Amino acid sequence: MNRLERQPWRHRLGTRLLLWTVGVTVLVLAAVILWSHFSVLDRLEVEARERAAFLAEGSADKIDAQLALLQGLVRGMALVLETQSLAVPFERLRVIQDEALRVYPQVYGMAVALLPELTPADWPASAPYVYRTPSGLGYLDLGAQEITYVGMDWFHLPRYLGRGAWSEPYEESTGVKMVTYSEPIQYRDASGSRFAGVVTVDIDLDWLDQVITALPVGIKGYGLIMTQRGTYLSHPMSALVFNESVFSIAEARADPALRTIGQRMVSGEPGLMEWVSWAQGEPSWLAWSPLATADWTVATVVSQAELQAEMRRLSQQDALVGLMGTLMLVLAIGLVARSITRPVQALSVAATTLASGNLEAPLPAPRGQDEVARLTAAFGTMRANLRRYIADLAETTAARERIHGELRIAHDIQMDLLPKTFAIFSGREDLDLFADMEPAREVGGDFYDFFLLDAQRLVIAIGDVSGKGVPAALFMAVTRSYLRAAFRADDDPGRALDRVNEDLAEGNDSCMFVTLFCAVVRLDDGGMSYANAGHNPPVVIDAQGHLDWIATPFGPAAAAIPGIRYTTGHYQLMPGAALLLYTDGVTEAMDRSDQLYGNERLARCLSTLAGVDSRATVGQLLADIRAHAAGAEQSDDITMLMLKRHAQSRDDREEYA
Amino acid sequence: MVHARIDTPRAVSSAPAGGWWARALALVGGLLLATAVARAEPLQPPFVDLANATLTPVRLALQWYPQSQFAGYYMAREKGIYRDFGLDVSLLHADATQGSLDLLRAGAADLATAFLADGIRAALGSHDETPPTSAGAEALVLVQVAQLVQRSHLMLVAWREMGVLSPSDLHGRRISHWQGSFSSVFEAFFAQHRIEPLRIPQFDSISLFLERGVAACAAMEYNEYHAIWQSGIDHERLTTVLMREVGLDFPEDGLYATTPWFATHPGIARAVRAATLAGWAYAREHPEETLDQVLREAARAGVPANRPHQRWMLEQLLEGIFPADDAPAGVLAPEAFTRTAQALLAAGLIARIPDFATFAPLEGRVP
Incomplete structure (x- = not known):
């Protein structure tokens, strides 16, 4: 646990899980929010444009509806006067006027103004005018004023235009700012139709303000009305109304672009453009639409910033929800990571303890069916197997130790069986004998032997038991015993082998066999009789280094088949020549690529060793074989025996004798 | 709908309103002052002991609604220039149906502004009133006190x-x-x-x-x-x-008085001329302050007005009043008079050309 505690936090599984999951989630979330923000913003912007345009158009319709009502009223009255040829009783006209003002609260005043010369004689006034006062309806005769009304736009325009017309805004003496719509009255008599006067209706600009204020343009939006001359009839900046036109402002600001915009706005065509609101200083959409009932333009200004604020609020909500979600995700991931890493940590601690060799330490109890639980279970199985294996191993090791010890003893015994005292020719300098056996395992199946039959005859033998290890060693020991026994009974090597074969074949249930070469060498003249039972042909190296393989006579290996007769061969070992007996462990020694040492290499090596004594020769050969094997494991026992007759030793011997 | 934009009875006065006896006193004082001024030439600088002297009330009719066309008059009044000249000038505004000369002839004003052409016609009585029958050949209804705007607009x-x-x-x-x-x-x-x-x-x-x-x-x-x-x-x-x-470059705004009034108030006429010119000079030096005043006048009268328009008007007027060649302002050039009168004669609008000296009695006598 301590080891895990010391692990840097950034390397912990939980941290990485958390960082990756939350990191990716936050990125995805941010991308989604941004994308949604901008796409919605785009859509809302299009919507805002449409809304602005729609608002302007709707506002125009709304105002048109109101104005059309009033125009209808005025036209109706004009029609009444026309059809009656102005012969409407004055009292009745006044009743209609009063009633109109009661029915239409948006009407500030109403007049019927006739040319003085056409005023009916029974009318007490040529221009009866009804208007609102704070205390009710007021009345006066405009014809009785100091200033005649004939020059007023409201009279003048319909007179010469021959149609209804709206005046520019003007201020009443009462301080009320208004516009007047007037409709001409045509008087028809025998001489034709001519202008007789007008019917007018006054609208307080405040009423237009109210209509405009009621438009749903948002907190920072507003509506405005301007006349064809660009004069403001209604604008949230009241200082502009009446006095200023879009063109006067353009001039005051030296802003030709604004003048162009104004010209577009009063052109009678609807339009839409980006705009910085004057009233609020806000980036906005400005949309305008002409009225059908007047030469006026209604415009609406819808704030972009308000819209964007709405959008920001939306995005902030998104972000907040995202943040909360992320926090919950962190919590959830943290919990999941903990539920994963805790058993893993516990497992890791247990595994560490396990690794230190303590197989008894408890493993965490696996919970659930997940991978960690299965890992824990697998660890449990592994620990159980490990424990069993180690117990087996201990047992096996003990058994092996025992066997090994016994083998060592067997080895020692086997080595003891081989004669090690080569100085058997005491006083004879002309003969030199050396033998060596290198078993492949603790004990080997090869053997060599030599002993003196009498003072003049030496028996030398080499054998190779089939198989290896203890059975071979035991068989070898038996063979050696039989061989010595056989030579004690008969000194002919052929017959000795016959006997050994008989003895070994008898009761040879394990069907082992042995190759044997034995020879009786006469020490005085080097005459040699020998027999071979399936063994590698010995080789003789003369003083000049020539080799002579003694291949015949050659019989089958002993111990397999009873009743075999081995032939005895004879050979004269010349002074200076050496006889080498060897087992197949020499010629069949293999290197790592399974290349055999072989007779050729043996011969080559031997031919270089003429004149060298037996011990050195055997040593050199062994070294050459090891060089050939180059570290490859020895697969078979290597056994060599060499007897050398020295060339110049006769004189010495004679002198010595 | 009443359109009583020009509130004639409530003409703005530079002096506190008083009773009729005060007016009478002022009139007497004004007459005394005017004769004094007339004797003591040159006129400039006028000096009036404000503490003791009473101001002469003068009613001056302007021929249109409040606008920069009359900026000099407003400034002369607002900056106390008229007062400095011993005058208490009330400015009246004419309108589309009642001209300034109508006000003059009706006795509603002592002085009135008018275009030269109209001044000549009115002087000859060619307006819609009967020409004076008892007067001699040179008898004119009106006389010119000053010719302010030298060119036609x-x-x-x-x-x-x-x-x-x-x-x-x-x-x-x-x-x-x-x-x-x-x-x-x-x-x-x-x-x-x-x-x-x-x-x-x-x-x-x-x-x-x-x-x-x-x-x-x-x-x-x-x-x-x-x-x-x-x-x-x-x-x-x-x-x-x-x-x-x-070829119809007829000087425009001039200042006129009826011949009888002028005969009895020549000093006041001179004082009004000088003070008005000083008012215009002030307007030329202080255009923005002048525009403020013009906009105030327009707002008071309920006339739509905006600053760039009034500035344009003021610039045009100042060009017309103060000739580029540094010729003296307020002077009627005989040639301009003759040109205008001849055109009128040729158009059949007047029967004869009035005598220049009679028409403009102050010319040549005011430096």
Whole structure:
């Protein structure tokens, strides 16, 4: 646990899980929010444009509806006067006027103004005018004023235009700012139709303000009305109304672009453009639409910033929800990571303890069916197997130790069986004998032997038991015993082998066999009789280094088949020549690529060793074989025996004798 | 609807209102002062002991609604220049139906502004009143006290889109122009071009023109011409004829008094002339302050007004009042007088040319 505690936090599984999951989630979330923000913003912007345009158009319709009502009223009255040829009783006209003002609260005043010369004689006034006062309806005769009304736009325009017309805004003496719509009255008599006067209706600009204020343009939006001359009839900046036109402002600001915009706005065509609101200083959409009932333009200004604020609020909500979600995700991931890493940590601690060799330490109890639980279970199985294996191993090791010890003893015994005292020719300098056996395992199946039959005859033998290890060693020991026994009974090597074969074949249930070469060498003249039972042909190296393989006579290996007769061969070992007996462990020694040492290499090596004594020769050969094997494991026992007759030793011997 | 924009009875006065006896006293004092001033030439600088002297009340009728055309008068009053001259000047505004000369003749004003052409015609009694029968050949109804605006700003503005590209295109077309004080020049112009348009009276508005109710209308370069432009109509859409460029350069605003009044108040007339010119000089030096005052006057009268328009008007007027060649301001040049009178005579609008010295008795005597 301590080891895990010391692990840097950034390397912990939980941290990485958390960082990756939350990191990716936050990125995805941010991308989604941004994308949604901008796409919605785009859509809302299009919507805002449409809304602005729609608002302007709707506002125009709304105002048109109101104005059309009033125009209808005025036209109706004009029609009444026309059809009656102005012969409407004055009292009745006044009743209609009063009633109109009661029915239409948006009407500030109403007049019927006739040319003085056409005023009916029974009318007490040529221009009866009804208007609102704070205390009710007021009345006066405009014809009785100091200033005649004939020059007023409201009279003048319909007179010469021959149609209804709206005046520019003007201020009443009462301080009320208004516009007047007037409709001409045509008087028809025998001489034709001519202008007789007008019917007018006054609208307080405040009423237009109210209509405009009621438009749903948002907190920072507003509506405005301007006349064809660009004069403001209604604008949230009241200082502009009446006095200023879009063109006067353009001039005051030296802003030709604004003048162009104004010209577009009063052109009678609807339009839409980006705009910085004057009233609020806000980036906005400005949309305008002409009225059908007047030469006026209604415009609406819808704030972009308000819209964007709405959008920001939306995005902030998104972000907040995202943040909360992320926090919950962190919590959830943290919990999941903990539920994963805790058993893993516990497992890791247990595994560490396990690794230190303590197989008894408890493993965490696996919970659930997940991978960690299965890992824990697998660890449990592994620990159980490990424990069993180690117990087996201990047992096996003990058994092996025992066997090994016994083998060592067997080895020692086997080595003891081989004669090690080569100085058997005491006083004879002309003969030199050396033998060596290198078993492949603790004990080997090869053997060599030599002993003196009498003072003049030496028996030398080499054998190779089939198989290896203890059975071979035991068989070898038996063979050696039989061989010595056989030579004690008969000194002919052929017959000795016959006997050994008989003895070994008898009761040879394990069907082992042995190759044997034995020879009786006469020490005085080097005459040699020998027999071979399936063994590698010995080789003789003369003083000049020539080799002579003694291949015949050659019989089958002993111990397999009873009743075999081995032939005895004879050979004269010349002074200076050496006889080498060897087992197949020499010629069949293999290197790592399974290349055999072989007779050729043996011969080559031997031919270089003429004149060298037996011990050195055997040593050199062994070294050459090891060089050939180059570290490859020895697969078979290597056994060599060499007897050398020295060339110049006769004189010495004679002198010595 | 009442349109009582020009509140004549409540004319703004630079002096506190008093009872009639106070007026009588002031009149007497003013007369004394005027004779004193008349004797003590040169006039400048006028000195009046304000603590002791009573001011002479003078009613001055201006020929149109409040606007920069009268900026000098406002400033002379507001900056106490009239007072410094011992005057208590009340400014009255005429309107479309009641001209300033009407007010003068009616006795509602002591002095009135008018165009030179109208001044000459009115002096000869050619207006709609009977000429004085008992007066001698040189007897004039009015005399001129000062000639302020030296050039004509009058023009005709026509729609190119209605096919008016030159004056001759106006023949038979509907033209609106001001009646009374303004019509003589147009009559001269029509006579000059031998065209007979359909004349429609024009009042205080160019709406009929903007509504295409007429092919052309009268305009003052400093006012309606710019107002049309300020209605979003670019100059390229108009055919314009400046009267001063077609040989009808008749000086405009001048100051007039009735001959009897002038005979009894020559000093006051001189004082008004000098103070008014000083007021214009002040306006020239302080245009923005002057515009503030003009806008205040317009707002008080309920007349729509905006600053760039009034600035344009003021600049035009100042150019007309203060000649570029540093000639003395307020002076009626005999040549201009003769040119104007001859044109009127040629147009058949006057029967004879009045004597210059009688018409402008102060010329040559005021430095």
